[in-house]
Amino acid sequence: METITMTLVQEPELFLECYSVTPDLFAGKSLAEIADLPAHEGKIQWKLGDFFKFEGKAGETAADTKIVVNGNVRRMKRFGQQMTAGEIIINSDADMYIGGWMKGGKITVKGNADSFLGIAMEGGEILIEGDAQNHVGSAYRGDWRGMSGGLIRVKGKAGNDIGTAMTGGTIIIEGDAFIHVLTHAEGGTVIIKGDVEGRVGGQMVKGDAYILGNLLYPLPGFKKVATVEKEVDGVTYTFDQFIGDLGERKEKKKGEIIYGNIFLKK
Amino acid sequence: MSELLIKNGYIFDPISGIKGDKADIAIKDGKIVDKVSSKAQVIDASGKTVMSGGVDIHTHVSGPKVNTGRMMRPEDKFFRGSYRGGIIKQGKRMEMGFSIPSTYKTGYAYARMGYTFTNEAAMPPLLAPHVHEEFRDTPILDQAAMPVFGNNWFCFEYIKNKELENNAAYVAWLLNATKGIGIKVVNPGGTEAWAWGENCTTINDPVPYFDITPAEIVKGLIETNEYLGLPHSVHIHGNNLGNPGNYKDTLDTLRLAESYKAKNKFGREQVLHNTHIQFHSYKGTSWADFESGAKEIMDYVNANKNITCDIGQVTLDETTTMTADGPFEYHLNQLNHIKWANVDVELETGSGVVPYIYDKNIKVCGIQWAIGLELALYAKDLMRVHITTDHPNAGPFTRYPCVIKWLMSEKARKETLDTMKWKDKVIAASNIASMDRELGLYEIAMMTRAGPAKALGLAAIYGSLVKGADGNVAIYNLDANDLPSDPELIEAAFQNTAYTIKEGVVVVKDGEIIAEPHKYTLWTKVNMPENAQVMHDIKEKFTKNYTVNLENYAVFDEHVHNPRAIELDVA
Numbered sequence: 069m070e071t072i073t074m075t076l077v078q079e080p081e082l083f084l085e086c087y088s089v090t091p092d093l094f095a096g097k098s099l100a101e102i103a104d105l106p107a108h109e110g111k112i113q114w115k116l117g118d119f120f121k122f123e124g125k126a127g128e129t130a131a132d133t134k135i136v137v138n139g140n141v142r143r144m145k146r147f148g149q150q151m152t153a154g155e156i157i158i159n160s161d162a163d164m165y166i167g168g169w170m171k172g173g174k175i176t177v178k179g180n181a182d183s184f185l186g187i188a189m190e191g192g193e194i195l196i197e198g199d200a201q202n203h204v205g206s207a208y209r210g211d212w213r214g215m216s217g218g219l220i221r222v223k224g225k226a227g228n229d230i231g232t233a234m235t236g237g238t239i240i241i242e243g244d245a246f247i248h249v250l251t252h253a254e255g256g257t258v259i260i261k262g263d264v265e266g267r268v269g270g271q272m273v274k275g276d277a278y279i280l281g282n283l284l285y286p287l288p289g290f291k292k293v294a295t296v297e298k299e300v301d302g303v304t305y306t307f308d309q310f311i312g313d314l315g316e317r318k319e320k321k322k323g324e325i326i327y328g329n330i331f332l333k334k
Numbered sequence: 335m336s337e338l339l340i341k342n343g344y345i346f347d348p349i350s351g352i353k354g355d356k357a358d359i360a361i362k363d364g365k366i367v368d369k370v371s372s373k374a375q376v377i378d379a380s381g382k383t384v385m386s387g388g389v390d391i392h393t394h395v396s397g398p399k400v401n402t403g404r405m406m407r408p409e410d411k412f413f414r415g416s417y418r419g420g421i422i423k424q425g426k427r428m429e430m431g432f433s434i435p436s437t438y439k440t441g442y443a444y445a446r447m448g449y450t451f452t453n454e455a456a457m458p459p460l461l462a463p464h465v466h467e468e469f470r471d472t473p474i475l476d477q478a479a480m481p482v483f484g485n486n487w488f489c490f491e492y493i494k495n496k497e498l499e500n501n502a503a504y505v506a507w508l509l510n511a512t513k514g515i516g517i518k519v520v521n522p523g524g525t526e527a528w529a530w531g532e533n534c535t536t537i538n539d540p541v542p543y544f545d546i547t548p549a550e551i552v553k554g555l556i557e558t559n560e561y562l563g564l565p566h567s568v569h570i571h572g573n574n575l576g577n578p579g580n581y582k583d584t585l586d587t588l589r590l591a592e593s594y595k596a597k598n599k600f601g602r603e604q605v606l607h608n609t610h611i612q613f614h615s616y617k618g619t620s621w622a623d624f625e626s627g628a629k630e631i632m633d634y635v636n637a638n639k640n641i642t643c644d645i646g647q648v649t650l651d652e653t654t655t656m657t658a659d660g661p662f663e664y665h666l667n668q669l670n671h672i673k674w675a676n677v678d679v680e681l682e683t684g685s686g687v688v689p690y691i692y693d694k695n696i697k698v699c700g701i702q703w704a705i706g707l708e709l710a711l712y713a714k715d716l717m718r719v720h721i722t723t724d725h726p727n728a729g730p731f732t733r734y735p736c737v738i739k740w741l742m743s744e745k746a747r748k749e750t751l752d753t754m755k756w757k758d759k760v761i762a763a764s765n766i767a768s769m770d771r772e773l774g775l776y777e778i779a780m781m782t783r784a785g786p787a788k789a790l791g792l793a794a795i796y797g798s799l800v801k802g803a804d805g806n807v808a809i810y811n812l813d814a815n816d817l818p819s820d821p822e823l824i825e826a827a828f829q830n831t832a833y834t835i836k837e838g839v840v841v842v843k844d845g846e847i848i849a850e851p852h853k854y855t856l857w858t859k860v861n862m863p864e865n866a867q868v869m870h871d872i873k874e875k876f877t878k879n880y881t882v883n884l885e886n887y888a889v890f891d892e893h894v895h896n897p898r899a900i901e902l903d904v905a
Contacts, residue, residue, distance in 0.1 A: 211409035212672050212689075317671065 069134050069155070070127035072102070074120040076139025080109045083163060087146040088116055091133035091154025091173060094126040102126065130154040130173070145182075148175045151192070164201075167194045168208075170218065180224070189237065191217040199224035205239045205256075206232035215239070215256060231258045234275060240301060250275050253328065259300055271316045272328030280305065280333045289313040290330055298331060307331035337362050337370040338838050340807060343379030344814035346775050347386060348717065348784035349798035353776045354814045359384060361805035364837035368801060377840075381813045382832055385779045387450030387806030389797040391786035392569070392609045392644050393725040394656055395440045396454050396468035396477065398461045399685045402675050403434040403654045403726070407689060410434055410654065419847050420473070433653040433689075433726040441473035441850075443732050445842050448808025448831040451787075451796045454479035455569075455609065455724075456520060456658045458679045459486075460882070462512035463893045469855050470895035474841050476796070476804075478856035480569055481512045482658050483555060484519030485526040487681040487879075488871065490544045493554030501554060502561045503865035506904070507872065511888035513857040513897060515790075516566035517559050520658035522548040524573055525684045533661040535574040537586045548573050552590045556605050562860055563598040565791025565900050567642070569607045575662050576613050581627030584614035591640055599902065600791030603639060607789055610646025610724035611635075612706035618763075621698055625763035628708035636714040642789045644720040647706035647737045649729025650699065650750070652691045657727065660684035681879055692729065695755035697763075702728075703750070704764035710741055710781070711771045717785040721778075734782070735828035739821045741773045741781075746821035775814055792856070792900075805838040854898040862904040 072094060088105035103117025116122075120139075127133035131153035141147075142161040152171040161179035168184060172192040180198035186205050200222045205215035206229050214233035225243030232248065234256035244262035251267070253275035260278070266285030268277050278300050290312035297306050311327035318325045338361040344354045360370040394400055404410070411430045419442040420427040429439035444452060457465045457479040469477045483489050483505065492501035505517065523541040524534040530542040537549040552570065559568045572587040574580040591606040608614065617627040635641050655666060660676060663686025667674035675687040692699040706728070713719040721738065725731035739746045747766065751757055761767040773781075787797025795804050812818075812827045830845030839851040876884040 208412060209408050210406065210673075211412075 069132055070125045071134045071136060072099075072122060072124040072126045073136045073138060074116070074122050076119060076141060077121045078119045080119060080143070082109050084109050084114075084119060084144045085146050086116070086141075086144045087149045089135060089137070089147050089156070090149065090151040091127075091130040091135060091156070092151055094135060095130045095133045095154070096128055097126055099123075099125075127154070142179075148173070151175075161198065167192070170194070181222075183227070185222075186215060186218070186220045188213060189215045189218050189220070193218060194220045196220075196222045196224070199243070200226045200241075202227035203229045203232065204241070205230065205234060205237065212252070214253070225262060230260075231256055231275075234258070244281065250277050250328070261301075269313055269328050269330050272313045273316055273319065274326050274328055276329045276331065278307070278331045278333075283330075283332055286310075286330075287313065289315045295334065296331070306334045308334055336364075336838055337374035338377065338805070338835065339370050339374040340377045340379050340384060340809065340835075343382050343384035343809060344775075345384050345799065346779040346814075347799040348776065348780045349788070349793055350800045352799070359799055359807060361807070361835070361838040364805050366799055366801055366803045366805055377809070377833060379809050379832075383775055383810040383812040383814050383827075384799075385448065385808050385810070386783050386797050386799050386803070387808055387834065387836065388444075388448050389783045389786040389790070389792070390444070390449055390452040390722065390725075390731065391607070391720050391790060392455045392646075392722045393452050393731055394455050394727070395452055395725065395731075396437070396472060396479070397457055397465035399456070399656045399658075399677070399687055400434060400468070401464070402677070402685075403656050403687050404431065404436075406673055406675055406687060407434060407654055420850065433651070433730045435730070435732075437468050437471040438473060441475050442847050445474045445834050445836070445847060446830050446845055447732070447734060447828060448810065448834050449475070450804075450806040450834070450836050451476045451478075451792075453477070453515070453790060456518055457481045457512060457514055458658070458683050458685065459508055459512045459514075460679050460682055460887070462514070462889050466513060466855065466889055466893045466895065472853075473850045474836055474847075474853060476854045476856060476898075478515035479512075480516050480518035480566070481508055481514040482518045482520050482683045483508075484522035484551060484570075485524075485658075485683050487544075488875065489551070489555065490526070490541065490546050493550055494544065494546045498554070498557055498561060500865060500868050500871075501558045502904070503862065503868040504872070505558055506562060506860035506862055507868065509858050509860060513855065513889050513894050515856055515858050515900070516564050516569060517555055518569045518571075519552060519555060520571045520683065521573055521575065521662065522551040522570075524548070525658055525660050528660040528664070528684055529678055535577070536583055537573055537590070539573075549586075549590055552587065556591060556594050560594060560597045560605060562904055563902055564858055564860075565598065565600040565602065565902075566789065567596065567602060567604050567607050569609055571609050571657070571659065572614055575657075575659055576616070576666070578616050578618040578620055578624045580614055580616050581630055584608070584611070584631060585634055588634055588638070588641055592638070594640065596640065598791060600900075601788060601793055602791040604642040604718065604789060605640045606642075608641065608643040610722065610728065611643040611709060612646040612648065612702065612728065613724070615705050615709060624698055624701060626701060626705045626708055626765065628705050628712060629765065632709050632712035635718065636712070639715075639718075642718040642720070642785070643709075644722040644724075644786075645706045645709050646722055646724035646728045647710075648692050648699065648702040649723055649733040649736060650692045650694045650703055651729045651733065652689070653726045653729055654687065655690045655727045656685070656687045658683045658685050660686045662686070663688050666690065680881065681875065694750070694753055697756040697759050700754045700756055700760035701763045704760055704766035707740055707747065708764060708766055708769065710773070711769045716773070716777045716780040717788060719781060720786045720789070721781045735825045738778055738782075738828050739825040742778065742824055743821035744770050744772055749821075775812070805835060807833070807835040809833040809835075852896055854896045855894055856898050856900060857894075859899040859901045860904055861901060
């Protein structure tokens with residue numbers, strides 16, 4: 069795998085949209101061509117080379133390309149948007165929409181990520197060493213198609229609206245989360261190892277939420293049906309299983325009604 | 335004194351019967367003329383196809399439900415807002431949205447396809463100011479809008495009491511108050527019934543409380559339309575849209591027109607226009623045995639000259655459905671569980687909006703696609719069968735070139751059919767695979783400009799290259815004597831014109847907008863004596879039932895952008 073290193077040399081005045089920073093767009097290009105790729109600051113279009121210095125070499129294909137981002141890119145969005153393969157490592161905090169609409173490959177952020185992390189993601193893997201904000205693995209505003217595949221792991225805590233309208237894939241929040249988990253979900257798994265404030269599984273048709281900490285305010289649309297043992301992220305725990313959302317439409321598969329599940333650690 | 339001469343193009347003008355002859359078109363001061371002076375600007379159209387500007391008889395591009403669609407679907411714009419069109423002088427405009435484009439994209443995209451007139455398909459009278467404000471912001475296109483009458487309490491009462499003259503006076507008053515062009519009927523009685531949680535799925539289901547049937551409403555409105563002699567006929571979206579087996583209800587609706595003759599001074603021959611007839615041509619008893627009823631419907635339309643229709647072709651896209659047929663949108667949302675907006679418009683109508691994905695891998699969508707094309711290919715008189723996608727209900731209007739491609743090329747139809755997952759089931763439930771008819775440019779000109787203009791009663795102004803008509807011309811990069819064998823090139827030619835000319839001004843050159851001249855709002859002005867009884871009824875209903883005062887109801891003059899009235903006198 070070839071590695072290309074981009075280092076911040078000029079801070080933008082506003083937030084910068086780095087939608088061009090993907091292994092797909094870098095692959096097969098020279099350093100000069102990569103520096104020529106577009107980036108938006110508000111409505112002004114710049115080139116990546118106006119802000120970053122590039123070293124190393126891009127691979128022939130996306131899968132063969134690894135991008136390392138150095139410097140403080142806390143105010144830069146959309147790294148890895150729509151990427152299909154390869155790898156991105158960001159050695160600082162990053163802003164919103166990291167890995168949005170991602171189909172494959174891997175993104176690692178060594179610091180914190182902001183909101184809309186991995187929204188509508190279809191595949192691949194995102195690892196955040198710090199915290200994430202709101203709308204992790206959700207649908208785009210107004211859309212009904214959230215994360216459908218892949219894995220998002222946040223080592224720290226996350227905000228609200230985790231996995232809204234999710235249809236597949238897995239989100240692991242190792243710290244706490246706030247409200248609205250798996251709202252409107254029709255599939256997928258969310259594991260929260262810390263505490264959750266409440267509103268888990270509102271209008272959920274299908275999907276699984278595992279909560280290892282406390283769920284402070286559970287929704288009334290769920291009822292307890294069993295106590296089960298389940299393996300979560302490599303460790304087996306005993307859970308109380310709740311099904312719901314009982315106020316939402318229900319589908320049948322092979323004569324059995326499908327419910328969403330919330331597993332609360334005993 | 336601006337003069338323009340379009341030289342040596344292949345002319346297709348069904349109104350004057352020109353079928354691809356090489357000729358010149360002269361325009362002076364915005365009108366088609368016999369000849370111009372030697373100082374005229376010359377456009378060389380040799381090797382190109384020349385038609386009048388396109389006329390869309392049925393499209394939802396302006397007004398409250400279109401805007402509700404825009405608001406509830408931010409995702410319709412995503413990854414689709416990068417193109418900027420328009421002229422540099424005014425600052426290029428962002429062209430946003432796919433199925434519910436911004437007003438600017440609407441104007442530019444129609445102009446790039448060679449269209450210069452659109453008829454907004456459903457205007458809720460109470461919210462007419464919104465429609466007219468969007469007209470003002472939609473560049474280039476001349477536009478008109480049809481107020482909806484099929485669930486209007488005034489009409490219900492007048493028709494039930496057989497007060498034809500009073501109903502006519504009310505319709506004339508409302509056309510004036512809303513600056514509308516003609517009578518639109520959506521699910522007659524059914525939308526009012528929806529306010530009671532019910533629907534009218536046949537023409538004989540009584541409307542709750544009013545105790546009137548859809549058949550009586552439609553007949554009453556046809557009689558009213560012909561009593562007034564309006565330019566367009568009654569424009570119907572019938573009962574039971576979109577349900578298997580509804581072709582029988584459609585035939586029932588069409589038969590209501592049997593005893594009527596068109597009476598007008600605008601050259602219109604039909605008394606009923608059945609819009610998006612694809613949605614009304616379904617056989618079967620459920621989605622499992624769903625099949626095409628196109629043959630039955632088109633046999634009837636072919637045999638009855640007092641009917642016109644547009645096809646409402648499904649384009650196999652992700653789109654946004656929006657209609658004044660409130661109960662239909664509720665049932666659609668029960669099928670796809672995405673998003674649903676529902677509105678009741680007081681004494682007049684209702685509305686619903688639901689996103690919908692016509693997926694070529696779903697059997698029903700494939701059959702719907704086949705039905706629309708079958709209807710056009712079974713048609714004997716293409717002046718009476720028009721191309722639409724019921725934008726955005728069956729697909730966005732930007733897909734018209736794709737529809738033209740399917741109609742002109744069996745190969746293109748087969749290619750699309752081959753991509754379908756349930757191809758064999760689509761073929762079994764329709765006749766599309768056995769149809770080898772390929773339409774020509776003359777027939778496309780009938781379906782996209784001459785036919786719609788004639789049915790709207792506007793053929794003296796639009797859809798024609800006869801002397802005196804507006805100088806609206808589309809020049810396509812198509813050699814009529816040597817059409818490309820690759821159907822994709824036909825689609826590309828209809829997507830972006832070589833030139834679009836609006837009232838003698840070149841607005842599109844090589845697919846780029848280069849001018850945005852003034853545009854008109856067309857409406858029908860009926861001159862008739864004031865009817866004291868009707869004015870009394872109007873005042874009473876506004877006092878008792880409406881949430882607005884009568885004084886604040888009508889569209890203010892400053893709302894109406896460049897009005898151009900079609901006038902008629904009723905004694």
